[in-house]
Amino acid sequence: MSNQWPQLDYLGWHETCSALHLYLQIVGKYRLAHTPWLNHSWNATFYVTPTGLASSPIPDGPGIEILFDLKEHKLVGTCGHGHRASFDLAPTTVAAFRAEFVALVTELGGTPTFNDTPNEVPNPVPFSEDHRDRPYDRYAVHRYHQAMVAIDRVFYRFRTSFLGKSSPVHLFWGALDLAVTRFSGRRAPLHPAGIPSLPDDVAQEAYDREVSSAGFWPGGNGIDYPAFYAYAYPTPAGYRTAPVQPDAAFWHDGLSEFMLPYDHVQAAPDPDEALMAFLVSTYEAAADLGQWDRELLECDHGRPRRVRAPSAAPMPAASTVDGTV
Template sequence: MSNKWPRLDYLSWRETCSALHLYLQVVGKYRLAHTPWLNHSWNATFYVTPSGLTSSPIPDGPGIEIVFDFHEHSVIGSNGDGHRASFALGTSTVAEFHANFARLVSQLGGRPVFHGQPNEVADPVPFDEDHRERSYDREAVRNFHQALMAIDRVFKAFRTSFIGKSSPVHLFWGSFDLAVTRFSGRQAPVHPGGIPALPDNVAQEAYDREVSSAGFWPGGGGIDYPAFYAYAYPAPSDFRAASVQPDAAFWHEGLSEFIVPYEAVQTAADPDEALMAFLVSTYEAAADLGHWDRDQLECTHGQRGKVRELNAKVPEKAASSVSEEVEREDGASKGRYRIVVEGVEAEMTYSRAGTQLIIIDHTDVPAALRGRKVGERLVRQAVEDARREGVFIIPLCPFAKAQIERHPEWQDVLRK
């Protein structure tokens, strides 16, 4: 498996990207029509492979698998009887792709019967009526696949530290994004729907449970560059104000999601670490502000060749964090708490509002220390000091606020 993170330029391959999106919709709709419904539309997605994307086996005829091979630039079908059929990917129209695919399915003993119009795109045109020729940039497709391989690897590593319900790492052909989703286990408010060319009941079924979701878009849909996204549904109060990593990450008002450009990850000293920091920090913001039962939902990161230890929810390295001292730098109007673990500093800052009140305004825990309860240590120390000094706390910082809300025994220091 390649560890390379290629450069991606959405504007230079936008036409090919749009074509590939629609081709995946054709095949995805075939899979959707022939598989039993699985929660959150998981029965219709694609999965990254070393050669491209696969549908996995579809229960039609003798059983059919469809692969988009981005090395050979072809669509390859195989069935349970050992037969194969294929056709080339290249400059074409959606109508031609649709006809070629229908023939391939028939050759493999399947029934090419499925809904014939795209979803989640503006001004959808039925597949068999879309005769506009679209280019196919082979090099751009190879780079896209190489990026998917790298992203898939990090997403899967991130998934290992969650023992609650989690989605596979899979590609949705409607929104054309590779995604991974975590669930709190609680029911969510009914989704309002309104997604273009997508039935409301599909959106409502997809979001019937509380989620923290992250993914990757190659571009389009409101942004003209490839990017990673993260959102929570329903979004907790103050979620948009949460401190997330890496530094290039930001809250996109138009999308109501956190975004970090792919380029910021790709050019980082350690792209895997930069992406993991985004995944972890946005999840922690959603889970803490949403009052998820993290102790019951999380576990240690998976290790190669090693069985997960039961009830071991905190990474082994976290043991060093509990032995480190929290230091306080207190001034007349401002101050901060800091802790240094293995040479990495985390801090929480505050301001004084008179002699009886401090306002916690920011917490910064670097990616290397996330998941090790370092931020919790900082808040706990502030609570203990407030009790000893007879002062109250206003936690304006979303992280500190969430921590105090998770610990009812700390709430005696809150200003009523």
């Protein structure tokens, strides 16, 4: 087993995980408030980096980027003027984190306006009113980031074998899931929405195209252990009983998704290939049962320094008319 895949104990760090989740929501909502809408809320996500989770540039003031540095355990902001500001990630309250973040954005020349209410969490308390003390377990956060780097690597490789519309590999701060999504290219039925603490129009816009999606949760969302998930929308007939790999994967009736416990991947002789088997088999079940045009949409996995062989439409045959070609 590679040490790139650390052990994760959600119940042992769930209070820190919950706090980090809310801090990511605060910064994510700031990004959401200042960036033009991009399909399926892609304008609001975070990206895994070798040191943490980054926002990418936010068009506010001189241009601002926020990094959760999960190695040095700092929130770091940089701006187009070359200025840098930061504060420690440590035991605190959500309200105190929010106040420090507002001060950081102001110092960088931005306008720290954003919605004050958490999304997709039970019994949401406005950030500015959440004064409950929260722990910060640096070692657990480090292991979580280490796992995310490994997962991001496999998700990215999986993404290279699809020629159709595909999402980036990105972290949604609503449910705290790292995800990658493939699209059939067809419209989907209107989603029923009704997701707690999430506006219906956001949910319906997110699912207005047919998708096969996979992701990773550190825990929560109806489970008390870290796990990978996969689902299709709309769910094609026979999907929930489709054979998927590896053997530890199963259909979760309560979540209506395939699940694969992280511990199985972490303990596998080749964790990368165990996770890839789950990604590929759940996608193939969705694509085959949903009658996707797989020949048009797929290609081999990408490799460094090797250009994908083109698969363009054939040129029409030359014809001769009155001696002119």
